[in-house]
Amino acid sequence: MKRSITVRLVAMFALAALLIFSLIGSALYGVLRRELARHQQDELNTRFQDTQYMIGHNGDPSRWPRVQAKLDTLSPADGSIRYWVLGDDPRFQYGKGLAEIDQLDRNPNGMSTMQLRGREYPLHAMTGTIPPFMDRPAVRLIVAVDAAPYMHTMHAFLLALVGLSLVGVLLVMLLGYWIAQVGLRPLKQLSSEAQALGPRNLSQRLKISPLPDELSDLTIAFNGALERMEGAYNQLEAFNADVAHELRTPLANLIGETQVALSRQRTAPHFEEVLQSNLEELERLRSIINDMLFLARADQGEAATSLVHASIAQEINKTVEFFEFVLDESKMTVNVDGDIGAEASIETSLFRRAMSNLLHNAIQHSKPGAGIVVRITQQPAAIQIAVSNPGQPIAGTHLPRLFDRFYRVDAARNDRDPSQLHGHGLGLAIVKAIAKMHGGSVFANSVAGLTTIGFSIPAGDDTLQQIN
Structure with missing residues (x-):
């Protein structure tokens, strides 16, 4: 199933918006809840203090009906605010359902929550003891506020918050979709250009300038x-x-x-x-x-694996012996000089094949009686093997392509009889492949009638590490 970057971006926008709205909504919900609770507590505290003052200064039974009338006036008809006065003397009591309240009110003085029969929401109450005065004994005053408005407000706020959050997430998704479309427009243009590429126009390239x-x-x-x-x-x-x-x-x-x-x-x-x-x-x-x-x-990356630590000069001499008959017939000589003691980790069969191709190439492009020189150069990180032979110079434009497959500079450069030495243009390409398999490289130059072609391999025991 294909996955759209636009859909993924919109989904991420939506998740981010939902997370942000949830965090902000939770914070606002908590702030509102604390503020409403504080307002209820302040209201209870104010009503409790006023009522406590009024009852505290009334100890005459003849004046108690006036206190009851005042409390009736302060109690709304919907029962959102309730007052109770409990005591041992029935003359100084007030409120409906005193027996139920007396059973419920077992908490010490302070804030509490009361759940009365027949009411959906509880009451938030404040309880306190008023000391005796004149004929009135000590009484307990309870002022309660219905929690229904508080709960309704919180419920309405929660519904509004959820609804607005969902609308906000939807708007963010729509806006995110538009942003993703605009932002990915260069990518779509790039894709269209890529689809226009074909084998008939291999030189065509994608445009870079208008892209981010x-x-x-x-x-x-x-x-x-x-x-x-x-x-x-x-x-x-x-x-x-x-x-x-x-x-x-x-x-x-x-x-x-x-x-x-x-x-x-x-x-x-x-x-x-x-x-x-x-x-x-x-x-x-x-x-x-x-x-x-x-x-x-x-070309597929095969590397030389059967490596042995060997003397470079000895391996070259063994290869030279293979050409002894051809050299004697042509009265040519091969001189090996340079750092004769150089050693490296090589696959001897591949190394001899590379040397054989180089010597074959030198003999093929040299005149009878010529002297061929194989020079070994020990460098800090590599060993160079260079085969030099006198002959017609090679133009600089041809040197970089000498190691290409089937590449020939000029058939006229062959100073040997074609019937004696046959080649099909892969010899130097194989030399390059063998050098690469050992982690090395090839080189060629032609100066003052002397052509030098060779390759390098890593020195010492580093060959295996470099080709890996």
């Missing part, structure tokens, strides 16, 4: 991803074209030679010669496919 800062960072990151995707797409497209071109030649040779062989009767030696030629083309095809699979694994 929060979306600008996202857009910059997204445009960066588009740029990387465009580069990867172009590289893949070029790679596919190069692969098709490289595979087409040996396949065409296989088909052509086979068709010629089958065009008429041939002798067994002739068919054997055709099969031998086809085998060479098939070996070339297998080599291309294996190299492509290796590069694909490297």
Whole structure:
């Protein structure tokens, strides 16, 4: 189920508003409750003092009817204010239901709550003892106020508060929806632009200038991803074209030679010669496919895992021995110098493969009798292995692309007989992949007729840590 940012924002606005209104409403409800209670207490206290003064100065039984008449006048007909005077002398008593009040009034002097039969709400009462005076003994005075108006006021306020809070939450939701729509408008515009992107226009990018800062960072990151995707797409497209071109030649040779062989009767030696030629083309095809699979694994992040601590110079010398026959035939020499004692954690099979490709490249582009130099340079964090050979200079525009797949600077640079050394343009790309698998990098330069191509790997035992 899709989740809308607008709906989520509106819900959060509503929850925030409900929380705020609830807190404010609770505070207002508490303040009103305390204020009404204080007003009732003040009213009770005032009435109690006035009545206490009047009764306290009347001790003559003949004047008591005047006190009763005054209390009748102070008692409203609806019974919202009630007076009771309790004592041992019946002549100095007042109020309705004195027996019930006498049973209920067991609290000491002060404020209390009384619940009379037949009344929905209780009475808030103040009780006090008036000392004897003249013929009047000590009596207890009770002044009570009906809590119904107080409860009705609180109930009405609560209903109004809840109703206004709900209306306020609804208004906040509507306003929040409008705010969310306005605030998310740039995001919708960005989404519309993103939907317009397609493979036919890989160079198109999202606009950054009209967007707010929060979306600008996202857009910059997204445009960066588009740029990387465009580069990867172009590289893949070029790679596919190069692969098709490289595979087409040996396949065409296989088909052509086979068709010629089958065009008429041939002798067994002739068919054997055709099969031998086809085998060479098939070996070339297998080599291309294996190299492509290796590069694909490297692109997926495969790292060198079977690492051993080895001497760089010894591994290079073992690789040079593999080319001994070709070097002797071409009267070339390979000299290994520099930091001969350098050691690092490497996967020897991959390292030798990278060195083999570098030496193959140097031999292929050198004249007979040339001297090839392999220099080992120990640096604080890395070890550089550089293979230098004399030959035609390479323009600076070509140097950054030497490690691209199937990239060739110029077929005329090959100073060797193509029949002796075969290549399909993946050698240096494999060197770069192997360096990356070890956590290193590659480099190339061509100065004063001397071309140097090499790679670096982390020094010491840091190789595994860097590739992880």
